[in-house]
Amino acid sequence: MQLARRIxxxxxxxxxxxxxxxxxxxxxxxxxxxVIWVLIMAALTGVFISGKYIKSWESRKFRLG
Structure with missing residues (x-):
């Protein structure tokens, strides 16, 4: 993932x-x-920025139709 997109x-x-x-x-x-909310949001942001969520989502194969 590009640096600009992560930022x-x-x-x-x-x-x-x-x-x-x-x-x-x-x-x-x-x-x-x-504080709990900020920690949860920081964890979610870390998951999105790391790209692990996107990679796992793209690896799944969906059949439409």
Missing amino acids: GIGIVMIVPTFVGAGALWALFESWIPI
């Missing part, structure tokens, strides 16, 4: 992280759920 994925994943953290703060007013 783009990282930047795009910042948006749901901030929105989710804001929603969790409004619900719980505690830092613990926010």
Whole structure:
């Protein structure tokens, strides 16, 4: 995967992280759920950036029709 695409994925994943953290703060007013949310989003971003998710998805063969 190209470097520019990896950087783009990282930047795009910042948006749901901030929105989710804001929603969790409004619900719980505690830092613990926010830290958990940020760690989950960091793990997902790492999976997407590493390309392992895409490779495993492309290796599956689907038959349409």
